[in-house]
Amino acid sequence: MLRGIYPGRFQPFHLGHLEVLKWGLNKVDELIVLVGSAQESHTLTNPFTAGERIEMIRGTLIENEIDLSKIIIIPIPDILMNSVWAHHVSMYVPSFSILFARNPLVVRIFKEAGYSTIIPPAFNREKYNSTLIRKLMITNGNWKDLVSESTYTFIKSIKGDERLKEIVGSDK
Ligand SMILES: Nc1ncnc2c1ncn2[C@@H]1O[C@H](COP(=O)(O)OP(=O)(O)OP(=O)(O)O)[C@@H](O)[C@H]1O
């Protein structure tokens, strides 16, 4: 049984994340989705709580008929010591042997801890990136097509875009 791990902040979870997840799932039997910076919410770079991000991820997986029995979603707060982060993560999740990530710091930390690392391809990165989506939310731009339908409906239902606008003071 081969298990992989895919860390991210997923602020919010977008269609590029979905592509990485599907791509990774083709290479392993089970995939752990690590919802990082779990302690963060209500900020410009991290507007959504870990629980909200989990709802986005699960909704997107269900909408895309991805076998939920192969996905384990685990939120983990950050720690101050990068050098022991891989060990810290390993205490909170089932055992795994492969890391999927494009974030160079994440790749470096897991490589040094002895894990196999695979860098997934970039899926339309210019479009599918959370920074752009957060910017579009703030400026009343069109971000609907950059996330799954269920994620769009969910964010609207919790007024997540309005939260972000209020945080940056651009609601007036
Ligand atoms: N479109 C994409 N194609 C491939 N990998 C992606 C894509 N978007 C994000 N990733 C990767 O997924 C992981 C988690 O990404 P993250 O949650 O930081 O999304 P992001 O879009 O980079 O967000 P932000 O702009 O807020 O940093 C990282 O390894 C990142 O490089």
Ligand SMILES: NC(=O)c1ccc[n+]([C@@H]2O[C@H](COP(=O)(O)O)[C@@H](O)[C@H]2O)c1
């Ligand atoms: N020391 C730590 O706790 C540590 C180190 C590296 C990455 N992380 C987390 O892993 C996640 C990586 O995701 P991103 O690629 O979205 O940045 C983030 O939540 C980041 O904070 C945590």
